[in-house]
Amino acid sequence: MSGLLADMVNKEESVFLQKEEGKKLALDRRNLTEGKVNEEYMIREIRTDDKELENFLFSLGCYEGEKITIISALSEMYVLNLKDARYSINRELAEAIII
Amino acid sequence: MKIALAGNPNSGKTTLFNAITGRIEHVGNWAGVTVAKKEGSVKKNLNKTGVSMSVVDLPGAYSISPFTSEESITSRFVISENPDVIINIVDASNLSRSLFFTTQLLELGIPVVVALNKSDLLGKKRTTVDSERLSIELGCPVINTVSTKSRHNGLVELISETAERYGKKQLSPYRGPGANLFDGDSVDAADRDRFRFVNDLVSKIETRKNPSSKQNAQDIADRILADKWLGLPVFALVMWTVFAISQTYAGPFLADLFVGWIDSLYSLVEGLIDGKVSPILQSLLLDGIIGGVGAVVGFLPLIMVLFWLLALLEDSGYMARVALIMDRFFKKVGLSGKSIIPMIISTGCAIPGIMATRTIKNERQRRTTAMLTPFMPCGAKLPVIALFAGVFFKDAAWVGTAMYFTGIGIIIAGSLIVVRITGDRNARSYFIMELPEYRVPGLKRATLSMISRGKAFIIKAGTIILLCNAVVQVMQSFNWKLQIVPEGMENTSILAGLANPFAFLLIPLGFGVWQLAAAAITGFIAKENVVGTLAVVYGITNFIDTEELALVSGGADVASLLGITSVVALSYLVFNLFTPPCFAAIGAMNAEMNSRKWLWAGIGFQLSMGYTAAFLTYQIGTFITTGSPGSGFLPGLLFVSFLIGLIAYLMKRGEREPEVQLQMSL
Numbered sequence: 001m002s003g004l005l006a007d008m009v010n011k012e013e014s015v016f017l018q019k020e021e022g023k024k025l026a027l028d029r030r031n032l033t034e035g036k037v038n039e040e041y042m043i044r045e046i047r048t049d050d051k052e053l054e055n056f057l058f059s060l061g062c063y064e065g066e067k068i069t070i071i072s073a074l075s076e077m078y079v080l081n082l083k084d085a086r087y088s089i090n091r092e093l094a095e096a097i098i099i
Numbered sequence: 100m101k102i103a104l105a106g107n108p109n110s111g112k113t114t115l116f117n118a119i120t121g122r123i124e125h126v127g128n129w130a131g132v133t134v135a136k137k138e139g140s141v142k143k144n145l146n147k148t149g150v151s152m153s154v155v156d157l158p159g160a161y162s163i164s165p166f167t168s169e170e171s172i173t174s175r176f177v178i179s180e181n182p183d184v185i186i187n188i189v190d191a192s193n194l195s196r197s198l199f200f201t202t203q204l205l206e207l208g209i210p211v212v213v214a215l216n217k218s219d220l221l222g223k224k225r226t227t228v229d230s231e232r233l234s235i236e237l238g239c240p241v242i243n244t245v246s247t248k249s250r251h252n253g254l255v256e257l258i259s260e261t262a263e264r265y266g267k268k269q270l271s272p273y274r275g276p277g278a279n280l281f282d283g284d285s286v287d288a289a290d291r292d293r294f295r296f297v298n299d300l301v302s303k304i305e306t307r308k309n310p311s312s313k314q315n316a317q318d319i320a321d322r323i324l325a326d327k328w329l330g331l332p333v334f335a336l337v338m339w340t341v342f343a344i345s346q347t348y349a350g351p352f353l354a355d356l357f358v359g360w361i362d363s364l365y366s367l368v369e370g371l372i373d374g375k376v377s378p379i380l381q382s383l384l385l386d387g388i389i390g391g392v393g394a395v396v397g398f399l400p401l402i403m404v405l406f407w408l409l410a411l412l413e414d415s416g417y418m419a420r421v422a423l424i425m426d427r428f429f430k431k432v433g434l435s436g437k438s439i440i441p442m443i444i445s446t447g448c449a450i451p452g453i454m455a456t457r458t459i460k461n462e463r464q465r466r467t468t469a470m471l472t473p474f475m476p477c478g479a480k481l482p483v484i485a486l487f488a489g490v491f492f493k494d495a496a497w498v499g500t501a502m503y504f505t506g507i508g509i510i511i512a513g514s515l516i517v518v519r520i521t522g523d524r525n526a527r528s529y530f531i532m533e534l535p536e537y538r539v540p541g542l543k544r545a546t547l548s549m550i551s552r553g554k555a556f557i558i559k560a561g562t563i564i565l566l567c568n569a570v571v572q573v574m575q576s577f578n579w580k581l582q583i584v585p586e587g588m589e590n591t592s593i594l595a596g597l598a599n600p601f602a603f604l605l606i607p608l609g610f611g612v613w614q615l616a617a618a619a620i621t622g623f624i625a626k627e628n629v630v631g632t633l634a635v636v637y638g639i640t641n642f643i644d645t646e647e648l649a650l651v652s653g654g655a656d657v658a659s660l661l662g663i664t665s666v667v668a669l670s671y672l673v674f675n676l677f678t679p680p681c682f683a684a685i686g687a688m689n690a691e692m693n694s695r696k697w698l699w700a701g702i703g704f705q706l707s708m709g710y711t712a713a714f715l716t717y718q719i720g721t722f723i724t725t726g727s728p729g730s731g732f733l734p735g736l737l738f739v740s741f742l743i744g745l746i747a748y749l750m751k752r753g754e755r756e757p758e759v760q761l762q763m764s765l
Contacts, residue, residue: 040312053529058290059162061196065291069312074325076427079318079534083196084311086318088325088423090430090530 032070032078032094040069041099048096060087068099100265101153102141103177105204106188107197108159109535111216113137114544115188115246116156119145119254123551124156125451126544127413129440130533131458133158136172145254148262155182161196163203164286177207184261185211191218191228191243194305198297201237206271210264211239214257218243220536225308233304238272240264247541317537321420330424338443341412345405346481346499353400361393379576379583387572387635388565394634395627396560398482402447403553405478409447410548414540418443419532426530432511433518435459436530438468442510445475446503447552449680452477453687461528467517469691470701471510473680474708476502478556479626480676486630490658491668498669502676509677509708516704516746522753559625567621568631575636594636607735608674608710609667609717619674625681637661666720666729670713678709707742714739 035041043064046054057063061083069081078094080087089097104112108130117124120139126132133156141152160173177185187204189197204211215230234241240260244253273296275289309315324333344350368389372381412418418440426436437459445452452472459465476484488498574594578584584592595613602616610616614636621628637660663671679685679702689698714735721729 038314050529055164056161057531058287059164059199061199061294063291063294066294067312071312071314071318072322074322074327074330074423076327077325077423077530079321079325081312084193085196086534088419088530088532088534090426090528093529093531096529 029098032068032080032097032099033091035070035099037070037072040067042066043068043097043099045098046096047098053096060085062097068097100150100183100262101155101180102261103180103182103185104154104156104188105173105177105185105200106159106214106216107161107190107193107200109533110159110188110190110193110197111246112159112188113156115186115214115216115244115254116154117547118246118249118252119258120154123547125548127418128416128535128538129413129419129458130159130535132413132455134454134457136176141258145258146262147259150262152258152262155180160200162200177204177209182209183266184264185209186214186257186261187211188214188216188244191215192220192224192226194228195298195301198237198300199294202271202273202293202297205237205239205269205273208269210267210269211237212257212261212264213237213239213241214244214246214253215241216244216246218253219245219248224311227306229304233300236272236300236304238270247544249543320537321534324417325420325423330420334421334424337412337417341405341408342446342499342503345401345408346485347496350401350404353404354397357400358393358397361389361397365389365393382576383569383572386638387568390638391568391572391631391635392560392565395482395564395631396557398485398627398630399553399556399560401481401485402478402556403549405481406447406552407545407549409444410545411540411542412443414538414544416535416537419534422532423534429514430528430530432514433464433523434468434514435461435464435528437532438464438472441468441472442475445472445477447478449473449475449477449684450687453684453691456691463518463521463523464528466692466694466697466701467514469688470517470697470704471513473684473688473705474506474509474513474677476506476676477626477680477684479681482627482630483622483672483675486633487668487672490661491665498672502672505673505712506676509712513704513708516750519750520746520753560627563625564627564631567624567628568635571617571621571632571635605674607717607729607731607738608713609670609721609729610663610674611731612662615661615663615671619671619678622675623679623682625683626675629675633661664724666717666724669720670717673716674709674713676709677705677712679705704746707746711739711742 029044031047032041043062043066045064046057046062048054062068066082071079071081071086073079076091077088078091080089104116106112109128109132113124113126113133116122116137116139117126119141121142122137122139124133124137135158137156139154139156141154146152155176157173157176163174163177176182185204185207187201189201201211201213213233215228215233218228218230221228230241230243240263242253242257242260244257246252246254273293275292323329365385369385372384376384421439421443422436424436425439429436429438438456440458441452441455443452444455449472452475453469456465456468456472459468484499484502488495492498571594574597575589575592576584577593578588578591579593579596589595590613594617598613598617598620601620602611602613605611605616605619614633617636618629618632621632658668661668680688685698685702688701692698692701718729718732718735721727
């Protein structure tokens, strides 16, 4: 009996933990528009169906595992530092970069 | 031997190309100025080998895998044309990205020499690069260069090292895991491994006291110049300054001096030949050639000052910021922020402007920009504007300003129409542009660029425009029976005969006379011809005063000679500015659009736009000034309504199901 109860508690706990984990994951998976200026982030994913865009970003060094810093956010544009160069990208592209 | 210059965009390839060949190819401080390969040969004082060295400047590329059209030119050339040596230009302040391409070039087996360019900027950034170590690690010579300097720039060493490497083998320092080229994932993995190799290499040879991710003075400047609210007024101020200096202050001042010389030439030649040659030859030489060409050349100083200022602007790094500011607005009309760069360049000349559209990767946006950018009044249209402003509007500055704003208005309307016809209205697009560093624009470079453009203008005046004026002069001197046209019978001339059918179509625009029609037609060969032909057909030899930009014989006199009202003059000006550009620019449109359908649609749109704008100007203007519509109102209205209806139909047809799609617009 007590074993069953303990099981139930355990189960609840694990569900709770899973939920927490999920929240944490969601928190981790932010896109660039949710990032802070002057903070260095690691790119986790480029979320796009456009292979050409992905390839092009890759040749600039924008791919998962690389570091990226938001230098400023201006008029719907983000200025980034990526591999010692500055780029401006628009909101649509910033949303595709998961950090 | 054949040398290829390859490297990332905006690493300074063309500047280096110009420095080693002595050519004056167009340079600018943003990524993607060079869109086609350019060839030249190394200057004698740099080339000590005695063997002639030809150099090919290639468009910038980030990778040898062809992702963009410029990159495919580059990779195709490097692979198929087998250059003897590749000079890889590397921006010394951006090794971690640039060396990716370098390692790819090193694998081709062709000897590579690395030019570590912009090496003068390293000190300021408190960065040191161990170029000797880099040379050992890469297995190829690495030379520090500063191609913007004229001395101690490392170019002598670069060329001698290049000659030294001729015929040698090149080993690659990087051994990749070997990718299956038909399998995307395998290529990805291989490329990631390559970047890892480059990152390791950079950490060995580069020390940065200031990490690039820290804010610097440039970023503060960006925050002001590309600010959401401040950006636009700053841009407006910059452009106003460019036009005010070239068209109101320095330009006209220089033009005064210049026209004085042309006048003296006229009098000199007149004195020399007066009475000694046949009157036909005399009028051909004086009125046709010196008068016609002189009327055009008189505007050269204005145009050169404009080109000089635009070159300074292009060199400063500001253009990329303008693209950034404008994207917000251009996105709304279906264009990219990058469309502004071709438009600014087109205020100088539409041909490089249209070519600059190649940095826009989205095909529809690129074609639309190439189709609309000629609506920006170009340098060749300045004489036409200045002439009409001077003759009919007492040099009122608002005429020129109004023409630029009309151009912008037409571009906005045009892009809204095109985006609806193509049915891409709901497409959202990605935008990415490298922000080059600001720098103090090089006066020497701007001057060289101005001289080369000025030279092209003079050559054009001395060839095409001279020929046109001579032909126009001959055609109006003879009738169809090849007899000299008697005085007062000008309507029987060949020119009148050819131009009359066109003049008929122009009646609803207010200028259905053969002289004006002929001038508008010759304008398609070169827009300066409008002024040249008017000078010839009305026998006006000088449009510019030596004192100010008014007419030598008094504004009113020329106005009465042309016999048209101010409203007609404005309508004629509008027509000439907003019809299709000159043939050379149409050729550039054809090259960039790469589609017959788009080209003809573009020309058709430009013709309809010019006709409609001139019709509205004339009819509304006439109604306001006289209280009744102008001549040919009804047929004109029918025709214009037909054009508008056609465009409305195409727009309606283009409206498809709204599908939100993201498209690349790099």
